[in-house]
Amino acid sequence: MSQASQKRVLLLMVTLFLVLGAPSGPLTGMPEEKTENPLQVEPLKGFLHPDDERRWRAGITHKYAWQRYKTVLEIRDARLEGSAPILREALRDRKFWTRMRAAMALADFGVPPTREELQQVLHGVRSELVTNFFQRFQKKARPGELYIILLALKLLARKGV
DSSP: OOHHHHHHHHHHHHHHHHHHOSOOGGGSSOOOSOOSOOSOOOOOOEEOOHHHHHHHHHHHTOSSHHHHHHHHHHHHHHOEETOHHHHHHHTTOSSHHHHHHHHHHHHHTTOOOOHHHHHHHHTTOOHHHHHHHHGGGSSOOOHHHHHHHHHHHHHHHHHTO
């Protein structure tokens, strides 16, 4: 790993530490090699209605990035059984923020993305964009969000971003 890459990884880790504070509890250290979510997640609120599914599928394929991002947030907040496949589709969105929010929502649902899916989410993304995204979690972060952030940092450190 080059010295510049090492500096970028260190910057990401320091940013995460400053934003989220020192890790504690079940998140002490980096996630294990397993892709299972080691965190307790809240139960989902109900079942996906066909009307919601149609609307959300249209939302994540919308031509405007904001509409796709907003749809992912809506799916995350609704927490309905059966919506995970829609979030998995959003992992392939053109915009990094939409992909990361979909990954975090999946982790919040207790079905986090696989290592390969998360690598695709991070593929070709500038380290500054990742740092900017992580800085948004200054005060509160859900357990699934923390899990994805830590796993993403581990993957980025390995590839030498």
